[in-house]
Amino acid sequence: MSVLFISGIDTDIGKTYATGMIAKALMQQGVNVITQKLVQTGVSINPSNGEMNIADDIITHRRLMDIPLQPCDINSTTCPYRYEKPASPHLSAKLANEVLDPNVVTSATKSLQSDYDVVLLEGAGGLLVPITEQLLTLDYIAEQGYPVILVTSGRLGSINHTLLSLEAIKSRDLEIHSVIYNHIHDNAAQTDEQIAASTIEFLQNYLAEHYPTAHWLALPVQEDDGCSNVDFILPQNFI
Template sequence: MIFFVTGTDTGIGKTYATALLAKGFSLLGKKVITQKPVQTGADYPEDLNLHRKLAGMSADPPELLKLTSPYIFKFPAAPELAARLENQKVDILHLKKCAEELEKRFEVVLLEGAGGLYVPITREETFLDFISLLMCPVFLVSAARLGTINHTLLSINALKQRGIYIAGLIYNLYFSEDDIISRESLEDIKRLGEIEHVLIMPRIEDSIPQELALSAKEFLGNVLKFPGFCSLNSK
């Protein structure tokens, strides 16, 4: 099964959330892999390596790395611009093939996007278009801070308008400066966005604490048992 991890913005904690989800799926006994379809602002698979470190996974051998990190561009920008500056272009059909090949080898494939839903991958296509092509469930990462209600609900509505199933919300407490705003904002998001499953993600340092990993396991167990997901998975 392929899942996509997107966020309401760049720098929102998608990499940490992806690693946490990978750890949770592993504790459920799933054979799991993560993928970073397009890495920008680096000359090596920076985010993918962080997934491996945090989740306690082995580094990918070169033949697997071709699938888990298909494109890497040095300029820290949206994939379309970063690719264009190197006289290249991202092929989303190639990205789709890489994800599907990983799905043949693993029970769960977690794809981490770059930025938010409307970040351009090519001149014509955004990450939302890529998710629509895959038609896979999405985990949305949101920041516990002032303004998050608007940003999160806009992302939720954009996904729903495309008929994309939202598996759950990862609510990142790293940005929290006021407990009341963080708590009440989340309640508004759950109510107005009709979100059933939420995983609270505190600040993560060099590794994922065992208690947090167990919370991720419970969260994912509930996601997989939810009627909406079961109906989607049976199609």
């Protein structure tokens, strides 16, 4: 299990924060780990050379891991495809007059596997986001056979979106490695405390009954500066 795919029930659910925190926790266990981004949209262009900057999510990962950008970040191995338009990858690529080749991503992942014990590959948006006109994110995960870590939260609608995502993963005979409840929305206006508490209870019970081998983890609240000083401890049998 050298590659784990991190997805979410929706966009803005905290996949990037979860990915960085998992990597940090694995590092604390002595695991040689690196993160990768499947594709990043909404990336700015460096005015000095006209080239795309390093993916924002990769930068966030390194900040959370408390390590500098790595050579594999500088040479774009950790995110080969970066687009300026903040949209679905298939549209962002089309507007950039490019075609995203999933084989390039796979080759980058394999290159990282040669140097690291674990690669955490973060997706873009949810499971059914199209990365090309013909290929959904879930199609790509299924082709590679990656175990999936699913990030959820307690905002209204999360139970439905979580169960739909679990069903989609199961339909492709993929392993549901973990479900991570991100407290990111706990203090948001759209989150009701009773709904959040009920969501946690329901999903924990559902997971125990239908996916007993999957991990249930709670992610601490992100600090305002985009980092977290709270320890996120993974079970020893996480990998």
